[in-house]
Amino acid sequence: MLNLKARLNGKVDEDRQYMQTRVAVRERLLAQELHELEQTLRNQNQCRLTFPSTSERHEMYLTITPQEGYYRGGTFKFHISVPPEYNIVPPTVKCLTRIWHPNIAEDGAICLSILRQNSLDAFGWRPTRNLSEVGNSFSLFLFKIAMQLYFTWNFSDGILFRQNSDVYI
Template sequence: MITLSKKLLQKRGETAAGGPVAAGAEPRRRTAMRDRLLTKEVQELHENLPATCSVEFPRPDALHEFVLTVRPDEGYWRRGAFSFGISVGEEYNMSPPEVRCHTRLWHPNIAEDGAVCLSLLRQNSYDGMGWAPTRRLKDVVWGLNSLFTDLLNFDDPLNTEAAEHYALDRDGFERKVSEYVRLYAAR
């Protein structure tokens, strides 16, 4: 675990034992730890993947970057296929993965530019459901999948325009979602 004292020692070019730091030692060790965790978690992910999701690793040698596709079978977005790019940084499992939606959609918790609002993707969360080292990739996948059903949140939106549209005109909201699905996410 990286602590403030370790960071200060690294800045000064020393180790805890007082000797010089090998160039790039900490990042390389942290990357190796992340990759060991991912090897185990990717296997677990495949075993626990929701029926509405699929994962693709564009580069088999890079488990830290993959694409999740969610195909909801119920709700407003049920006719679409939504692609998310997931990038797991070197600080994983102390920090959450970065997630971007590659598919343009009309959703209160996903901005049109691809930003995603999901508590477990935040280091610190007001609702206490933020990232913790005990979380796994399967939790991220299940959370993203649930954004299309039970985690749909109109009360704390990222895309306020979509949330307001829903509050003022549910039929119009549904038509706009259908239009976006037809234009950008049709299966």
């Protein structure tokens, strides 16, 4: 019994050490990537990045105000959470603004290849990807290109858009 307890305590210590290492790796990556992302967004008038806490930079909000297309003039807010396993695991993103979009579910879940760890296409998450690519994908794919694609989260909205895009919006 004592041997089992010692092994379990050892496993708990290993798990704790692993998570501390992963968090340290994530924080180091975020320090580099957030600087690049903020510079990229500064050059765009349509995106703004904010943080609810200065000490927890792995939680952030991205606000997009498209300058063209069907959603021009709207303001859409996304919550981005970077898990401890980042860059092996993609960030999780949820749309906080209610929107009728074929790639965004009613609960805010987003259908975007770059956010999927196991994607059938070549555009899924890879450890070489970064937050700047995620930010660019949002403004590009969700508000420009994705409206023309056939891969949608909300299948009925995708069909409606493809059949009569004038009525969609």
